[in-house]
Amino acid sequence: MATSNEDSSYYSSGFSVTGKSRPAAVNTDSRAAPASSEIVVIGAGIAGIAAAWFLHEAGLEVTVCEKGIVAGEQSSRNWGWCRQQGRDRAELPIVIESLRLWQQIADQLDTDIGFRREGSLYLCENDEEMARHDRFMSFAPEHGLDTRRLNRRELEDLVTDCPGRWQSALHTPDDARAEPGLAVPAMARALRARGVNILENCAVEAIETTNRRISAVVTEAGRIDTSTVLVAAGAWSTFLLRNCGLRLPQLTVKASVARTAEAPLIFNGNASGSQVSFRRRIDGGYTVASSDYLEIFPSFSHLSYLRDFMPLVRASLGKLRLRVPELRIDGNYTRHRILDPVPTPKTVARIRARLADRVPAFAGIELVEAWSGMIDALPDVVPVLDRADGIDGLWVATGFSGHGFGIGPGAGKVIAKLIQGQEPGFDLGRFRFARFSDGSKLELGPLI
Numbered sequence: 342m343a344t345s346n347e348d349s350s351y352y353s354s355g356f357s358v359t360g361k362s363r364p365a366a367v368n369t370d371s372r373a374a375p376a377s378s379e380i381v382v383i384g385a386g387i388a389g390i391a392a393a394w395f396l397h398e399a400g401l402e403v404t405v406c407e408k409g410i411v412a413g414e415q416s417s418r419n420w421g422w423c424r425q426q427g428r429d430r431a432e433l434p435i436v437i438e439s440l441r442l443w444q445q446i447a448d449q450l451d452t453d454i455g456f457r458r459e460g461s462l463y464l465c466e467n468d469e470e471m472a473r474h475d476r477f478m479s480f481a482p483e484h485g486l487d488t489r490r491l492n493r494r495e496l497e498d499l500v501t502d503c504p505g506r507w508q509s510a511l512h513t514p515d516d517a518r519a520e521p522g523l524a525v526p527a528m529a530r531a532l533r534a535r536g537v538n539i540l541e542n543c544a545v546e547a548i549e550t551t552n553r554r555i556s557a558v559v560t561e562a563g564r565i566d567t568s569t570v571l572v573a574a575g576a577w578s579t580f581l582l583r584n585c586g587l588r589l590p591q592l593t594v595k596a597s598v599a600r601t602a603e604a605p606l607i608f609n610g611n612a613s614g615s616q617v618s619f620r621r622r623i624d625g626g627y628t629v630a631s632s633d634y635l636e637i638f639p640s641f642s643h644l645s646y647l648r649d650f651m652p653l654v655r656a657s658l659g660k661l662r663l664r665v666p667e668l669r670i671d672g673n674y675t676r677h678r679i680l681d682p683v684p685t686p687k688t689v690a691r692i693r694a695r696l697a698d699r700v701p702a703f704a705g706i707e708l709v710e711a712w713s714g715m716i717d718a719l720p721d722v723v724p725v726l727d728r729a730d731g732i733d734g735l736w737v738a739t740g741f742s743g744h745g746f747g748i749g750p751g752a753g754k755v756i757a758k759l760i761q762g763q764e765p766g767f768d769l770g771r772f773r774f775a776r777f778s779d780g781s782k783l784e785l786g787p788l789i
């Protein structure tokens with residue numbers, strides 16, 4: 342599929358290592374909070390907006406409260422991969438459906454959000470790297486996925502001037518990509534046009550219960566009476582739930598990303614090797630990142646979760662760095678209205694060096710912007726999609742652990758169905774909230 346520059350004005354901000362691609366705000370007028378709403382969704386990232394999309398489609402009255410701007414946090418900062426490849430076994434059927442939903446949604450929007458089924462490649466330098474995909478290949482075919490192992494000759498047919506060190510690859514041709522800075526804001530605009538209340542600059546400060554039933558949310562714009570609340574608040578979900586007496590072990594992991602200027606087309610989809618990852622963008626550049634470098638920033642308020650994360654930390658040794666917190670993430674939702682960490686200069690330098698080293702076709706291509714995002718990770722790196730036990734009317738869709746963009750529409754539809762008391766059509770046992778408290782042995786999903 343040809344690329345286009347139709348949204349180039351959006352990307353035209355100059356080089357910056359301290360800013361990020363800001364999503365186009367939906368509408369920054371400060372609407373008053375309604376006195377009541379059938380359902381209140383907390384958080385206007387992909388999880389909250391997708392849930393609102395399907396709840397509204399089902400005829401329910403939804404209000405979305407967002408403390409900053411629509412998609413101001415992870416949902417506009419991610420790599421833009423919508424991948425089925427390499428997924429956890431339980432996520433796979435949901436993400437397959439999610440890609441179908443992405444297409445359906447994209448067809449209804451006023452903007453080209455760059456949704457293209459151009460495939461994903463995991464590039465391998467040796468047999469050991471390819472062997473890491475055996476587990477996924479043991480169940481992918483039973484879901485009808487067209488994932489294949491490519492040898493060097495087959496890879497050369499897909500990647501222009503394919504660098505010599507990539508000997509083989511795992512390839513899923515109908516994986517997709519989309520533009521994170523455009524997608525969720527466009528969905529929110531469409532919802533607003535259909536009459537859905539999406540309130541920006543409207544932090545939910547507390548969730549109120551009466552006799553263990555949801556009765557209201559208290560926002561900075563006023564109180565909204567409701568019987569149903571969906572917590573889809575990304576990195577902040579743990580604090581909203583803590584205030585309801587519920588424990589969700591959740592940490593924030595910083596990831597830095599950059600984009601290149603327009604560059605030669607070498608592969609039109611998503612590609613990742615052991616050192617560097619890149620994804621073709623609709624503006625003719627690439628979103629690029631180091632594949633193996635993440636930083637954990639536990640705030641004081643996260644310390645009680647560190648034990649829950651030991652298995653994940655052990656499995657990711659060499660990739661994770663522990664850092665002194667640079668931002669305070671806790672139950673104050675207006676201190677950082679938009680979680681906008683400064684991209685780590687060393688990481689950006691590393692991305693630049695690795696790109697030049699691994700992909701000679703990109704030598705001399707400028708990085709024109711860099712940004713960072715805080716991934717909300719759970720100990721087993723799969724989300725919670727569930728009701729909160731013990732409080733009637735409280736639902737949770739959070740903890741997507743670095744891969745929630747692609748699965749977002751699918752997850753939104755699942756939680757919308759659960760809220761309506763309908764059968765979601767998927768086995769959701771792996772996404773239970775209670776797995777962190779009922780003594781279940783956690784099984785690590787594919788690493789972040």
Ligand SMILES: Cc1cc2nc3c(=O)[nH]c(=O)nc-3n(C[C@H](O)[C@H](O)[C@H](O)COP(=O)(O)OP(=O)(O)OC[C@H]3O[C@@H](n4cnc5c(N)ncnc54)[C@H](O)[C@@H]3O)c2cc1C
Pocket residue numbers: 383384385386387388389406407408409410411412413414415416417418419420421422423424543544545546573574575576577578581596597598674678679713714715716738739740741742743744745746747748
């Ligand atoms: C650098 C990076 C790269 C990634 N790459 C990919 C990728 O290629 N593919 C993929 O599938 N996923 C990727 N991800 C992960 C993906 O972006 C996330 O999993 C997904 O966006 C999570 O969506 P969310 O709606 O749960 O959270 P968010 O997008 O973080 O949204 C949560 C929202 O809730 C709001 N909020 C919080 N507390 C309150 C409150 N009290 N009141 C009101 N509002 C509140 C926040 O302001 C925020 O806007 C990446 C993430 C990062 C950071």
